[in-house]
Amino acid sequence: MTVTRNSLESGDRASFLARLAGGLVESPPLNLAHPLPGPLDDGIPTVVSSRLDPSDLVGSFCRNATELACTVHRVNSSQLGDTLAEIVRRHGITSAVVSIQPDIDPAVSVLRELGVTVEHMSKATSAVTSMGVTSADAAIATTGSVVQHSHTVGGRTASLLPPVFCCIVPAACIAPTLADVMAIWTPVSMPSNTVIITGPSRSGDIESVIVRGVHGPVAVELIVIEVT
């Protein structure tokens, strides 16, 4: 084992690891009542959920996201303007922060035409605007989730601080499962932040009553764009 020290490391690594290794000298006693399962010869089992219809990824995504209390708009690209206009009207949006993703440009043009003040996200701008708009880097059909990488989105706050989060989801980016999404991640070059967003912020901390929008967005609007 190589032990390197640099300015980012502190504490007694050698003692720490020696303590862990000390316990491994002997195997734990066998549990005869509930024996340990054997090695996974076929690898890690796949999680297969009845919430996914493999023949209809877009339908599964829309259904599951709707069940999470997201508002889902399944449209083609020519309907983007009308859809955004409806969202802006319904929530009374006057300002928005947007990501740096190139495929967000048509939405930015539409928002400006609607009279919405549009800025790039930052902690300061996201904290005072009423809507954040980004594209999705990926989406998960089984859970109705959208995935965002900080290096493509440009940051984290657009989907976090404003009360409304609007995400444009190209239908082609919808994968069946979380495992499918993670399978293409490159472990040694992950962005500083990847977030998988599964519905609006919620809490059940008071009497287990589900309340939306505790710290993150109260409303999540998903515009699923299908190429016709």
Next chain:
Amino acid sequence: MSAEFTLAGTTLRERTAQATNDERLRESLERAMGRFAGGRVEAMSQVDDAEALRSAARRIRHEILSDLPRVVSKFAEQAMANGAHVHWALDATDANRYITDVAKRTGARTVVKGKSMVAEEIGLNHVLEAAGLTVVETDLGEWIIQLAGHTPSHIIAPAVHLDRHQVRDILQPQADPGVTLEPDPEALAGFARVKLREAFLQADLGITGCNFAVAESGSIVLIENEGNGRLASTAPRVHIAVMGTERIVENFAQLDLFLNLLARSATGQHLSVYTNVITGPRRPDELDGPEELHIVIVDNGRSELIGTEFAEALNCIRCGACLNVCPVYRQVGGHAYGWVYSGPIGAVLTPLFAAEQEESAELANASTLCGACMDACPVQIPLQDLLLGLRRRKAADAAKAEKAAWRAWAQAWGRPVTYRASMKGMAAGRRLTRLVSALPGLRRWSDGRDVLKPAARSFTDCWEAGEL
């Protein structure tokens, strides 16, 4: 000031008696436990062969723990390659000292905290407050109990012991003069959002826990529903993540399995609202995010469990499912356990992690050994076996007086002459049984039990007199 745990100086009996006499607590528990347990069953029923997934999860956790020095080193190396600071904390004092030093060096005055059980375990809030920092818990439940001066009563729902009226009374002093809060969960959560948002935007330092750490990427993974973990790890300039050394997984394929199991087991969700994979601090081309990321890897007694019969307790992924199905927890709630972790996993971890507090040993008795906990556990920790092991260990340490009493009994009943004498003695002492409940030392035992009354004449006496 942060609340103190009640373990030291109280007995399990005293704490459970207090809980069972609290009708509001029992109503709150009944309401929440049914929802949690039902949600888990429904969510697990929607995946194919959930048993195979749980069994695989147990095996994977075993393999990780069996190779922990390598896996945790790999994680640390990769995390540092990503630009994160890594601190190896042998114990609570070590971890708290490092975190306080970072806070001082960065000039922090206000700390926003995401929910972290390991931070509770090491008593971090006390140390930060003693160093002059203001600590604001930001998980809604944690904020409520921090204001109330309570300790968490459930691993994932820290304020589960309170009803909406109690929560309203706790939050009311935080409202501006003239503003009256309503006992409505939505209104109360909306109030918390506004109040805590101010704290997030002002705070210099964010501290969170860590649900999983991925060795192959050096990422920490934070799972939450509210967004406070995202805010605490995004808004302040510095983010510190505190993790028990056993939080490690090797790769994303393993992470996928645990994420699927955790959300379903905890709240019946198919995935939690926010799964944050944090891999180093903000990069130069990003518009927001923290400039510094510190990861504090905490041992604090964990290494002592490796290789022992209790090693599987380290497999816990902190979902709370065992609490929700436990017939003891469901009656008494989390405070009766007296320490950080409650329910069956708490009854196991407390005697192990808080062994220096002698009151912790009796926690192993806070179980019926029914095994519902293992059936619910997403990583199949054989909790009832671990509890039995702890009881055996405790029995081995039992008082000499008890051992002497059993030896005397074995000798007396081992020979016919002394056996008969003892039976006669018992019959003679029949009238004394009424006194049992009056004796202070015995009343504790006789409360809630009917004292057995020996027959006036023993079977042997009747047989010898030809009456049978």
